[in-house]
Structure formats: C-alpha cells, structure tokens
Amino acid sequence: LSFDATRPEAFVKIGAVHEQKGNAALAEKAYELALEREPDNAAVCERLGLMYLKSGRDAEAPALFERAVTIDPKRWRSYNGLGVLADRRGDFTAAIGYYNKALAIDPAAAMAMNNRGYSRFLAGDLPGAEADLQTAIRLGAKGSVWTNLGRVQAMQGRYAEGLESLLQNTDLAHAYNLLGEAAMERGDFESGKRYFESAISESPRY
Numbered sequence: 001l002s003f004d005a006t007r008p009e010a011f012v013k014i015g016a017v018h019e020q021k022g023n024a025a026l027a028e029k030a031y032e033l034a035l036e037r038e039p040d041n042a043a044v045c046e047r048l049g050l051m052y053l054k055s056g057r058d059a060e061a062p063a064l065f066e067r068a069v070t071i072d073p074k075r076w077r078s079y080n081g082l083g084v085l086a087d088r089r090g091d092f093t094a095a096i097g098y099y100n101k102a103l104a105i106d107p108a109a110a111m112a113m114n115n116r117g118y119s120r121f122l123a124g125d126l127p128g129a130e131a132d133l134q135t136a137i138r139l140g141a142k143g144s145v146w147t148n149l150g151r152v153q154a155m156q157g158r159y160a161e162g163l164e165s166l167l168q169n170t171d172l173a174h175a176y177n178l179l180g181e182a183a184m185e186r187g188d189f190e191s192g193k194r195y196f197e198s199a200i201s202e203s204p205r206y
Helices: 009-021 024-037 042-055 061-071 076-088 092-105 110-123 126-138 144-155 159-166 172-186 189-202
Strands: none
Touching: 009 024, 009 042, 024 042, 042 061, 042 076, 061 076, 076 092, 076 110, 092 110, 110 126, 110 144, 126 144, 144 159, 144 172, 159 172, 172 189
8 A cells, every 4th residue: 555545456456465365344445445546446346236236235236336337337246246236136037137247247157146046946947947056056056056056856756866855955954954945845844844854754853
C-alpha cells in the first residue's frame, strides 16, 4: 500500500490472501476498498459478490453480479451466483435461466452444471436433474454433486443407486437418513421407516 494506496491492485491481493486464509470479513473489506478505487472492475465486483454470497448478504450480492456482467458479459461465475440467489428465494425458473447463461459461456463449468441439476431437482424435474448431475460428475465436480445425485435417484424410488451415490460423499448413517427423507417425501412410508431405523442403528445421533 505504501507504493500507491489510490490504486486497487494491492487491496485485491490483500483480499485474495485473506480469502485463502478464511478471513471472510477482512477479505470483504479489502475488496470493498478496491472497488471504491475502481468501481467498474468486473473481477472485483464478482469476487466481492461471491464473498457476500458465502456470508449470506443476499440483498447486496445481486447488484455486484449484475454490474460484473454488464461490464464483462463473459463472467460465468456471476451468472452462477445470480442463479444461487434465485434458488435461495425459490425462483427456480430464474435460477435455471442464469445457470444456462453461465454454461453458454463455459460449457465445462462443473459448478454451474451441478447447481442447475440441483435447481431442476428443487423444481421437480428429476430426469433433467439427474442428467445435469451426471454431466457435472463427468466434468469433474465432487462433493455435494454426489449427494444431490443420490437424493434425485432416491426420489425416483431407486434407493440402491441413491445409496451408492450418497456414500461417495457422506457416511452410512447420514446416507440412510437422506434415503428415509426421500422415501417419506414420496409417500413411501414403509421404506422411509426402514431407512430411518437403519440410520438410528448406525449412529445414536439419529
């Protein structure tokens, strides 16, 4: 900062360091200071928007994402962020539209593909959700994509496949509990009871 505190570059680097270290509040402050110095920096708008998204500042994040894509229409992560915000408010049609825009920019964006699959799951489009999630896995997505896929398969009554997918990302007790929830939501109460009993048997926390 002693070189030139009027420029955004040092603040961006400071923000990136704090972001990597998990210091969310300090990272946000550094990005905010960078944006004060260069309001039309699309990359900083996006990074600050993503920080706000993580910290639950949903009212403030959209304007940053919208500004980012206005300045640079190729920022797929901003469209992905807008999709996540739409999902959070239950507007799945809008969310899918934003994910479509993200994927039109980068068809290999596994995160956006996973999110679109989850949004389709929430909207009740189980075949579409499964297709997206399988594609996300082929693109290299890990973690939550397997849980999402397992839940989609379970909601179609394919419990054995669902269990196999869930176990890629969680322990057996939690997998049984998720299967029980899916079965209950489907009205398959006998299966739900069986899976909940299995969850209890595997772990006292259930």
